[in-house]
Amino acid sequence: MKRRDFFKHLGSAAVVAATVTPTMSFAAAKQANTISYKNALDAITGGKSAKTSKSVHLKVPEIAENGAVVPVTITVDSPMTDADYVKAIHILVSKNGNARCLDAHLTPANGKAMLATRVKLNGTQDVSAVIALSNGEFLIATQGVKVTIGGCG
């Protein structure tokens, strides 16, 4: 049951994997691959504000077991019809050198606005899902993830 679920997720991730845009081209600073959270968000939204929304379900652990592979699952409540669909799911983080982790472009043919992946976090920070809707609006959901060396038993 769970295993099947997983392959289902993997399937939908594979669909979007083909359209993931490498983010290196956004590196504006001298240092390769560096982009701040604000610049990344502005590049996605064109400066428009992204609205915090309950229809964006961001699942990420509060405390990462391993900062190098932090599982992120994003699901957006959307009918995914030609008239109303999720155009893109972006994952941003607040403190990595490159804040822009992933861009996934979707079409109504995806059927479901869902994405599961892993991101690398270089320390405790926020993870955001930024959603581009077909009507030109942007939604956002954010959660803090603690990356800790651990301490207590």
Place this chain on the structure above:
Amino acid sequence: MDISRRDFMHIAAVLGLSAATAGNASPKTSSQISLKDIYAFNAKGNFTLLHMCDIHAHIKPLYWREPSTLLSAPNLTGTPGFLCGEAFAKHYGLEPSSLDAYFDTHVDFETLAKKFGKMGGIAHMKTYLEHVRKERGKENVLFLDSGDTWQGTGVALKTRGEAIVKAQNYLGVDVMTGHWEFTYGKQRVMELLKMLDAKFVAQNVVGNDPFADEYEELIFEPYTIEERGGAKIGIIGQAFPFTSTANPKEFTEGWSFGIRPDTLQDYVNELRKEHKVDCVVVISHDGFSVDQEVARMVHGIDFILSGHTHDPSPKPITVNGTVIVIAGSHGKYVGRLDIDAKDGKVLDYEYKLVPIASNMIPADPEGIALVNKLYAPFDKEFSEVLGTTKNTLYKRDTFFSTFDELINNAILDEMKCDMAFTPGYRWGTTVLAGEDILMENVYEMCGITYPNVYTFDLKGQQIANLLEDIADNVFNANPLYQQGGDMSRLGGVTYSIQVAGKAGKRISKLMIGGKAIDLKKTYVVSSWGGNLQNAGTNLQEKKIRAVYDVTRDYIKRQKVVDVSNAGNVTIVDYDCGCPVKGATSC
């Protein structure tokens, strides 16, 4: 729910322990409290759940002093999970100097220890369990164990958990979950589970090695369904969610933990809709405050039998319709929960946290024989007298406790380091002032499967960052970002802390060896029981030695140990260790 309060009054009255008479009446012995008072219970419903948690392998009775400092973020301090001393006594209505005050708080501990004696022990616990099984009918009773059972004493360490599995089989544990159990390693856990009569359940341990057959599969059964008293009881297991960060990863490589509230909700729904159970129980190692958050996130759980944070909670708390109980630590208590459930609903319940007072509840001879047999191969080593202690040695409190200071002193003395880190876990033992320190006590304090003391270099900046990181694991205002332990204990260091400060800004006046920390300087640091060595450089391999050996040798050199409870930490925003909710002083 007032039954336990009435009990305290009763015991206090029997003992003549009211404040007015305590001063002039000659102290009465524990034998004057009748067993009836401890056993008294308003039996209810069709079945009984008996509960223990965090016994940490203490199959013999022990002294265990509760914390005199238990601070957290201001929204949490003074609430169940962060209550101690007088604030605890006030919250739960304990009579001063009563048996329950002795079990539940540090107040007057040494005097009361002499009066009431040691706590817990499987032989005494068994007598109580059998009393309830007889009263209710064996077929109507389940005994549940929330974990941290296999680890914490010399006999557990030396038999790699086996002695404690035998103790559980003797006690008749029906279902358990785990945390420190995992520090014996995956393979050993599976071996021990074959020897264990109880079922082991955990809905939040999932394979995460893509090359393993168990990838994305559950490692253990998520739940079990048991029938008692004509009711179907669904019991879901919740192992410690942060096992892979709080303990070395290598023990559970390929397993992922986490709270996993979404799958927990799925299993609650499955039990209710598909299996039509009458009652949903979670045996949990989340910790008392995290379980209060879990009850807010997950709907339809009737009871959470919590563990991990070692809180004795004489009264249940109810959050979002879920009743949460927790039964202290070290085998000091058994929780008795009578439930009336039928047609898929809990109609009523009654709870009491029963103190296992070893001077009052007679020992089961079979249990004594079992303990003796299990200890026999190690008696010679364990009973060696290493020295004596001038003051009471204990483990607990948010920042500092005397046994930790003794261990840090031993490390500083042998390793010649600038500072030492000792972990802030909450298990161990208590040695009363003036008593001998036995080798067994040293194992009870630091008998772990990864005992090495590592000595390495850290930059001042790294040390400062680490302390802030650890402080945020302990003091984050959101329990979901905490890991349920206390601050690491630092040797050779003093600091001030603003508990309610912002993450990364809590600590000030950090001094190492009496001098303000130099962020650019390289310090020689010794550490055990954690992962800090991975962050350091220049590991001194020749110095690596087990902490229990380092501590043993130091106590033998000292002969008389003199550690005061003065502490090395100044708390900026609280004047005392046990404030009531909303207060910063006592």
